[in-house]
Amino acid sequence: DAKTTQPTSMDCAEGRAANLPCNHSTISGNEYVYWYRQIHSQGPQYIIHGLKNNETNEMASLIITEDRKSSTLILPHATLRDTAVYYCIEGWAGGTSYGKLTFGQGTILTVHP
């Protein structure tokens, strides 16, 4: 079973920031927080991941609380093409593979014109 909890669905207006929360209260010290999204009928797309520090890339920003029990994915200027299911996942990273990812139900983000 997935160890993260996310809202089932969220709406966002096009051009506005989309803030997707995730709770991972049982995350261990060596586990990263990964975010993926899945657009209908496609394979999941990697967005971003982090361990302790906030992270930013060309797609999004990831804000992780100091206690690491929750995080927020921020899409700064949502577009209609950002409509997808967003998954927040705890996982290992690097070195020998412990990279099993357990997908929950995710958050269905709908971006409206």
Place this chain on the structure above:
Amino acid sequence: GAVVSQHPSWVICKSGTSVKIECRSLDFQATTMFWYRQFPKQSLMLMATSNEGSKATYEQGVEKDKFLINHASLTLSTLTVTSAHPEDSSFYICSAESGEQETQYFGPGTRLLVL
């Protein structure tokens, strides 16, 4: 980002036949690849972990003799659904682990329909 391909993208077959799905990491080497299955309106379920040069590790409830996995090189893993039945119809997705980038990259998926 890293690119993972799958072939075929969709396949229709008759019940009782076998179907092979290929997963390739195009611009990086992957010691470990993963195979997932996704039924309509459900999330991805991990089927097995595929390690280059060794036997795959299957998740509980996944029949290893039905879903044969071969990971013969650092860029190719194959999943063969043997004696496919209609209940095997699903969306099969692979991923490849990039140790350098500390993450998994997913293929576009293969939709299997067994008649």
